[in-house]
Amino acid sequence: MDCATLYVSPAGNDRWGGGLADPNPEHTDGPFATLTRARDELRRLRAAGELEGRAARILVRGGVYELDEPFTLTAADSGTAEAPVVYAAFPGEVPVLSGGRRLRTWSAGAVEGRACWVADLPEVRAGRWFFTQLFVNGGRRFRPRLPKHGYYRFASVAAGGHTPWLEGPSEAKFRTRDLQDWRHRDDVKVVALQLWFEAHHRIKALDLAANTVTFRAKSLGSLIDEKGLPARYFVENVFEALNEPGEFYLDRAEGRLYYLPLPGEEMAAAEVVAPRLAEILVFAGRPDAEVRHVRIENFAFRHAEWEYGPDDPGSIQAAWKVPGAVVFDWATDCVLYGCEVSHVAQYGVEVRTGSAGNRIVACTLFDLGGGGVRIGHEALERSNETHRGTLRGRADGRPMETTVSDCEIRDGSRIHYQAVSVWIGNSGCNRILRNHIHDMNYTGVSCGWTWGYAPTATVDNRIEFNHIHHINWDRILSDNGGIYTLGIQPGTTLRGNLIHHIGCYHYGGWGIYPDEGSSGIRIEGNIVHDTDDAGFSTHYGRDNLVRNNIFALARAAHVNPGKQEAHRTTVFTGNIVWWRGCGFRNAEWPRGHFLFSRNLFWDGVGGDLDLGGGVRLSEWQALGQHSASVVADPLFRAPEAGDFTLREDSPAVAIGFRPFTLAGLVGPRGRRGVRPAAYEEWPDEALARPRPIVHSRLEETPGGAIRLTLTNLGRAVAGGRVRLVVSPPEAVQFRRRPLCAVEGLQPGETRTVEFAVKRRRPLAFVTVETVVSGAGFVPTLEFLGRPPEWRVPRLEAVSTVERVFATLAGLSRQPVQWARSLALAEVALAVAGEDLAVLVKVKEARLVSGPRPWEGSCVELFLAGAGERTEAARAAAPGELRQVFLVPPVSGQPVRVAFQDGDRQAADPSLRVAARLTADGYEVAALLPLAFLRIGARADALLAEVAVTAHRAGGARLRGTLFGAPRPYCSPAGYGTVQVEDR
Missing domain, CATH: 2.60.40.1190 (Immunoglobulin-like)
Structure with missing residues (x-):
């Protein structure tokens, strides 16, 4: 296809024609100087009819482009599937779009006798600019904090420590001399850590005689940490603590920046950048005017600033209020390929409500104040600590369908510790594939935003073949995981992931963590090892299948089955569980709640295995639990070195375990810099084919019948068979054969079938289970109760x-x-x-x-x-x-x-x-x-x-x-x- 090509270069001029890659010898024509000028030229060409049936490409030469405002694309900049608009780096070069400004004018100064660099910034003094980050020679520098390492701890909490979310105490007692009446106290920030979140507080008042600090806002929680102690905290942006090389302080009133250089840094040669913009690149569509078919290839996006307002203590989970530096807003089928996002205060990339079919592929996201990618909600109406307001989704009902693949996401959550490497809200059909996620401070991948069993849009998400490791390894927060899920998620799969070295401050640090209401999830073919807490831990949920996984070398009980409810939470079958010194979290596990079968266990000793606190495997098996499970050495090749490949003579085959390896399958393709130069050459994912997802529920009607409800939540027609099984079998007699053939169940269609029954025995509870066949059908189990x-x-x-x-x-x-x-x-x-x-x-x-x-x-x-x-x-x-x-x-x-x-x-x-x-x-x-x-x-x-x-x-x-x-x-x-x- 014919392609219209324009060029942008630091050596360009916006008065030129933009059709040359370099200035001509006469310097009368050449590339444009800015992307905005090139974008506007494409708009002119389109309006003149000169792009009809033609693709458009803007090639950008290497160099730094300091932006005065975010580079914004609207519906007027859209392409088509056949003729996309492509903004790409010139071959072999890296254009950098910077939301910051390089500071070039310095003078020598001193702070408490220590040599420093000083820059006067009139815009700061005038109140038009303030920043909380600084980057020197490509490295992040930090504001002075106390204590320099570790944390203080509040002496006591005024409100007694037990409060609803967002209604925490607005004051606390501190230990003598931990807090002082520092210079510009309004700009000092107190960061308190509790459970799975941190609170960002500004000081309203300080009573040094009573050792009491009053904040400008109520805290997010009780300020009592998970150990039952007053919360840990540190203090940031304290001028009096400016005493170590690599620290900086921005004096708002003076409009003056102080920087203590690292050894070897020279004032004249150093590249010092302060961020100005909150967003660098924005796909700015609207419900009636989406941005479509635009690709951004091989750019670097750097230097973005964002912080909570002084009266906002922050987010209760996943830093959900924190936006992205690159934003997809009502964007459809757009691509971010081979790009870098770094040196930002927030999430690297944000995909907002109304967007669909976008892809973030082969990107590197690092040095992030927040997480890597946040994929928002298709729709949401809520007013509580997890969301405020109403988000209306797409009129055509298309799911969000975001793909994040072959990316490296690392060294993030440096300001917002609770931020997630990849966060998926209430949205479906997303693909998180073959990413390398490491050295983050909370959770690797989080999927879902519903606590419990309310209907969700979180359907058919796939989190597969990711390498996730060293998450929360500094053990700052608790209640986290390598992969974390929330709410009903029919069709979601967690498959082929390698997860290891997941830490926690006090509890959590789980490998795979289905939290509240997680349901309908298939978890298979994963390897999880070296976690601070269980390799697999669920809170409560239903109809989850955990099979053919390896869980090894957790520092605490390997499996936590969660709470009992009136249905089955999980079927745990065909897995290998290998530990030393710890086994299972001991609890009462009725078969109807959490069914174990055909697993291999090994604790290095063997025999009648202790599954926790003296409860033996044989005792469970006498109750019908752990049927066909064995105790044997699985014969891993080198587990201490992270090689969990099975030897050919492994006894795991006897339980039906299907040996697998993740070598060469997890993490990004195209390593060592070998990947296609353009997205059009990238291999097709071929993973978004429509499929049926049949959500099933059982209930007892007021008339005593058993009602089966089937809903196809997928995007393909479903067909199959469902058979009902009662336990104990003598408790209930069906009036007719408990079998249901399902044909032609359309996407979005619901069918109900009732089976008349007669109670034979006056049991308090019986279980009814579905045995299913057919693509997309998920089995379920319910307790039918008549309390005695x-x-x-x-x-x-x-x-x-x-x-x-x-x-x-x-x-x-x-x-x-x-x-x-x-x-x-x-x-x-x-x-x-x-x-x-x-x-x-x-x-x-x-x-x-x-x-x-x-x-x-x-x-x-x-x-x-x-x-x-x-x-x-x-x-x-x-x-x-x-x-x-x-x-x-x-x-x-x-x-x-x-x-x-x-x-x-x-x-x-x-x-x-x-x-x-x-x-x-x-x-x-x-x-x-x-x-x-x-x-x-x-x-x-x-x-x-x-x-x-x-x-x-x-x-x-x-x-x-x-x-x-x-x-x-x-x-x-x-x-x-x-x-x-x-x-």
Whole structure:
């Protein structure tokens, strides 16, 4: 195809014609001097009809182009699929688009006797410019901070430490001399670290006599860190701390920049750049005028400035408020190829709502204040700590479809520690492929922005063949992972990734981390090793499949199955788990919640494997868990050196493990500088072919039938078969064959099928599972519950709590079991006057204290009125559920009773408790006023669940519940009904 070509050069002139790569000998014609002039010339040619049917290319010579404003492309600059518009580096050269200004005028000065360079900047003094970064000879320099290394820690937090998100304390106590009334205190920043985020505070007031600092805004969280201590923090931009080479200070009032040079730096020769612009390149489309088919090839984008306002403490997760230096806004099918983005304060690249089909390929993103690439939301309407406002998506319903492939993303999150290397919000059909992601401070790849099971656009994302390592290795934050997911994600795959050296400050540092609500995700063919916490850890979710992975050498329990709910979270099958010194996080794992099968385990010893705290593999297998699993050395070739290739005689083949290697498959193609010069020569991904994704749900109807709902969330027609299986099989009889043939299920179509059933046995819960065949069908499992009834007497009032032991001794007791086999406790209840009387006998070999009641030896009572069973009712009337803790005497502390009050445990004088030790554990008695429980004094029924946490002699922490409610602390769904009968 014919191509119109223009040229841009530092030696050019915007009055010339732009058709020559170099000035002519007479200097009367040659290249343009600016990209803006070349862009405008293309607009003129298009308006004149001279680009009809022609591609357009602007070749840019090497050199630095300092921008006065972001280089902006609009719909008027678009190409077509057949004739794209290409802005490319001249062959063999690197044009640099800089959002900064080189500082050339310096004078010699001194700060506290130390030689420094001084630059006078009138624009700063006039309030038209301020910057928080400086780059000298291509390297980042830093503002002076205290302490120079490590962190201070607040002495105490004024608000007591328990607050809702965004409602944290606005003041804190500091240790003597940690904070001072420094010069230009308004420009000093206090950066506090908590959990998975940091807060950026400005100082409003400082009381040196009381050692109290007051911030300009409330903190994001409690300022109590994950260890239960006042938060760590450091102070930045302190003039009095300007004392080490490589530090700089910008005095806003004086308009003066001070820089302490590194050894060998010379004032006359140094290239010093200060950033001015918040954006360097912007694809600036609109809903009615998108930017289409524009390619940017082999540029370097450097020097961008951005910071939170003085009254904004920052983001609660993933630095979601932080924008990008290169921005795709309502851009479609545009490309960033072979480019560098570096020396910026924010994310390198941002893809905003309304954009679709864009590609970031073979790019290098480094020295980033934020993360690498942030892919935003297709649409979102929310007003809380994770988003404020309404984003309307595309009218044509096209998903975001962003590809980030063959990139290197490194040395980022240097200012915004919580920023993610690649962040995907509420958007689908994105491809994160063959990237090398390393030396970042929080998480490698994060996908999803919904906490729970609400509908999402996060469908069919693929995170495959990435090399992710040394993430949070400085252990600044917690609750992070190599790959992190949130919310329902049908069709999402995490495949072929090599993940290692993932760190954390106190907890987290997981390899693959499906967090809240993560569902419908396939995780296969990954290698995860050398993580501070579990190689695989889930919070809660449903219908995830984890198979044919290798998890090795974690420093803590290798697998964390997460919370129990009324469905199955994960099937974990055909994996190799190899450890030394730690095994699994011990918990009660019913088959319906988290199914292990056909895995290979090895701890270097063998035998009847201890899966955590003394619970043996054989015990699990007797319960039907870990079927066909083996304990054997997998025979890796050189695991200590990171080679997890299996020898030919590996016993892993016997469990159905499919040997694989990631050598040569992970990370960018075209290494060692060998890659196509232009994007049009880059190999086609061939991974975006439409496919069906069938999302399925099971529920019990009010009439007692089982309803199956199937929705095709993919972009191709689905067909297959779904068969229902009940466990135990004798519990339910189907009126007809429980089989459903699905043909021609169109994209976006939903079908429902109901199966009439008859209950044969009065079981509290049965499971119904789908067995599926057909492309895109995901199996699911649900508990169908009819919580049992328990009849207890109404008695005369009991005068003292000690008399409860004798009064309830003769009543029938209900067992609390671990894994439905081992009795942990027996419970007796009665209504005694205006109190609920409780007696629990616990079998426990070793009493343990914990920072929170449920983390040690404890009995938990969950109580609610009989009319508040559903989660919807619970949400409508928060506080109707009461959670009470009975903690036995342990570690020299007396027996105590507390209740859950928001996010803290509180005492109430009306709650009475007594305990006595027994030969095999303890007994605890309690009198709980019905009025406190919000239950009527003459109520003839209430809802209850009892959970017991106990410990084996070998250390295993066992937890069982009376009725099997999946999440008793959130909802009364699954509680038993306690009928109160008059005697």
